Amino acid sequence: MQADPEAAGVTIRPLTPAVGAEIAGVDLADLTDRQFAVITEAFDRHAGLLFRDQALTPDDLVAFSRRWGELDVAPVMENGRTAVPDYPEIYIVSNVKDADGKPIGSLGAGEAVWHTDMSYLPSPPYASLLYAIEVPPSGGDTSLCGMKAAYDSLPPELRERIAGLEIKHDGTYNSGGYLRAGVTASDDPMHSVGQAHPAVCRHPATGDALLYLGRRRNAYVVGLGLEESERLLDQLWDYAVRPAHTYRHRWRVGDVLLWDNRATMHRRDPFDATARRLMQRTQIKGRSRPRAAVDAGAS
Ligand code: OGA
Numbered sequence: 364m365q366a367d368p369e370a371a372g373v374t375i376r377p378l379t380p381a382v383g384a385e386i387a388g389v390d391l392a393d394l395t396d397r398q399f400a401v402i403t404e405a406f407d408r409h410a411g412l413l414f415r416d417q418a419l420t421p422d423d424l425v426a427f428s429r430r431w432g433e434l435d436v437a438p439v440m441e442n443g444r445t446a447v448p449d450y451p452e453i454y455i456v457s458n459v460k461d462a463d464g465k466p467i468g469s470l471g472a473g474e475a476v477w478h479t480d481m482s483y484l485p486s487p488p489y490a491s492l493l494y495a496i497e498v499p500p501s502g503g504d505t506s507l508c509g510m511k512a513a514y515d516s517l518p519p520e521l522r523e524r525i526a527g528l529e530i531k532h533d534g535t536y537n538s539g540g541y542l543r544a545g546v547t548a549s550d551d552p553m554h555s556v557g558q559a560h561p562a563v564c565r566h567p568a569t570g571d572a573l574l575y576l577g578r579r580r581n582a583y584v585v586g587l588g589l590e591e592s593e594r595l596l597d598q599l600w601d602y603a604v605r606p607a608h609t610y611r612h613r614w615r616v617g618d619v620l621l622w623d624n625r626a627t628m629h630r631r632d633p634f635d636a637t638a639r640r641l642m643q644r645t646q647i648k649g650r651s652r653p654r655a656a657v658d659a660g661a662s
């Protein structure tokens with residue numbers, strides 16, 4: 364299908380040069396194929412899409428998410444429960460507590476550090492979507508980091524240094540610092556559970572080289588001594604999350620933020636624990652393992 368924004372009545376406004384675009388003129392509960400074609404093209408180009416003023420039932424949210432591919436069943440939450448009854452694909456990200464004082468969702472009210480979702484798996488999710496149902500009066504912003512811009516910012520000698528290297532992505536802790544279900548606590552980057560992926564990946568749709576870091580805690584550059592690995596990772600992170608590569612999103616109720624989990628990292632600011640923040644999340648399954656950009660060093 365031809366992706367012609369004007370004919371589809373869709374406008375695309377980049378949020379920053381490095382990452383993100385706001386899409387206007389669409390109702391995600393009632394989307395035409397022509398509009399969807401425009402959106403998918405914008406997704407590959409901008410790696411993060413914002414849709415304002417949406418009103419989605421759980422069925423709408425799941426139906427829109429499914430247009431992108433098969434969905435993951437939501438992981439078990441920090442409270443040991445699965446998320447929404449009858450909607451196994453919807454995960455709740457929230458600090459709100461139920462009548463027994465138990466959180467109804469995950470990630471609490473603290474900071475969620477920079478990360479790519481579930482990159483400790485062999486084939487991490489392709490995309491993640493957050494839908495804002497309740498937002499705190501301040502704090503709790505979500506930022507995206509564009510990993511093409513991050514890669515492009517590396518000095519040539521650092522690119523050469525990491526070409527062909529793999530980074531082990533830790534599976535012990537989630538981005539809020541909570542221990543994942545069924546995993547033994549560990550602060551040993553060399554031996555903690557996880558999955559190695561190329562440090563520089565090729566975007567399957569755009570062909571761009573992307574820095575692929577996952578998260579900092581317990582990360583390990585395969586084959587190096589621990590000290591050398593730590594030094595190299597610190598150097599990479601220092602470039603990666605510079606403000607020029609990021610977009611910070613101040614939430615409004617009804618916002619949908621969809622990110623390309625292959626080409627971005629994200630983080631969340633802490634917020635007042637007595638305020639309420641309630642998001643629904645879906646994740647689209649990965650279609651392939653992250654692939655190395657083999658000639659990435661030859662710039
Ligand atoms: C997530 C996540 C951050 C946020 O759901 O994967 O990192 O802003 N959420 O809630």
Ligand code: MN
Nearest residue numbers: 479480538629
């Ligand atoms: Mn996340």
